[in-house]
């Protein structure tokens with residue numbers, strides 16, 4: 001029936017604009033550990049990302065925090081398909097891209113970009129800044145004629161708060177903060193809807209960090225961008241995030257709005273991360289309770305049984321040592337994986 005076909009087509013078209021911009025479902029990224037020189041044998045598996053699910057809305061910033069090694073970068077790289085997911089779904093703009101080949105990813109990459117942590121290592125030192133910023137336009141065949149290409153580069157450079165004549169200079173002539181702005185201009189070149197920002201201010205001086213975070217926020221407002229904003233501590237994501245996901249050993253242990261999370265962190269690990277964030281008031285800072293977290297992050301090679309956080313948790317019970325708590329939905333759209341909040 002033609003009517004049904006039309007309705008279905010309309011529904012499919014609508015699906016790409018309705019619903020979340022990105023939906024990650026039970027994403028797993030496992031790395032084999034190989035041994036042997038001539039014949040390699042898999043001797044173990046690093047479960048870097050081990051069942052991660054979340055959604056990200058249009059124009060939203062989702063902060064992704066957790067200690068070093070918990071799987072944040074691997075999550076980001078898998079979404080960008082710079083790493084192959086072991087399993088799970090990655091639905092971006094209504095399309096599951098988890099198993100896309102290079103050719104199909106090429107089209108998607110126009111809408112899905114990345115800003116890296118290291119503003120020194122991520123820019124080609126032999127290229128002029130203008131060509132670094134404009135390269136995605138050339139690669140995707142949308143550079144246009146020389147005048148259009150130059151104009152677009154000037155526009156992008158201005159957008160990130162630099163001067164257009166800087167296009168003729170080389171990366172080494174710039175400070176860390178300026179280089180990060182160049183990286184952002186490059187990420188913006190193809191008009192993405194989502195930028196994955198992997199610790200984009202961690203390598204910068206604290207005095208510069210706020211400026212770059214503010215730039216991200218201004219650009220979001222002007223361009224309607226969404227960010228997955230990765231950081232290893234909560235102080236950086238507080239300002240910029242609408243919602244925050246807390247990761248521990250390959251899993252999300254808590255996800256909530258920024259205000260819910262700061263007002264009432266539920267997971268003991270979130271509470272511990274929160275205790276590590278300095279309070280700007282020196283009197284409060286001096287009187288607040290000592291940090292409750294102890295011990296090192298266990299290896300992703302051998303995650304502890306039961307709740308992965310139990311060896312470091314001050315509230316662990318017998319159940320926590322044997323039963324793995326699922327990420328359960330709570331009221332107000334938040335979710336937590338903890339037996340204390342069953």
Ligand SMILES: Nc1ncnc2c1ncn2[C@@H]1O[C@H](COP(=O)(O)OP(=O)(O)O)[C@@H](O)[C@H]1O
Pocket residue numbers: 031046047048066067068069070071072073074075300301
């Ligand atoms: N290519 C790889 N091969 C093997 N193990 C890896 C690889 N990349 C990351 N890992 C391991 O996966 C875990 C998560 O790493 P990563 O995602 O970089 O964490 P984060 O970004 O949170 O610091 C770590 O244990 C790391 O050693």
Ligand SMILES: [Mg+2]
Pocket residue numbers: 072073074
């Ligand atoms: Mg990382």
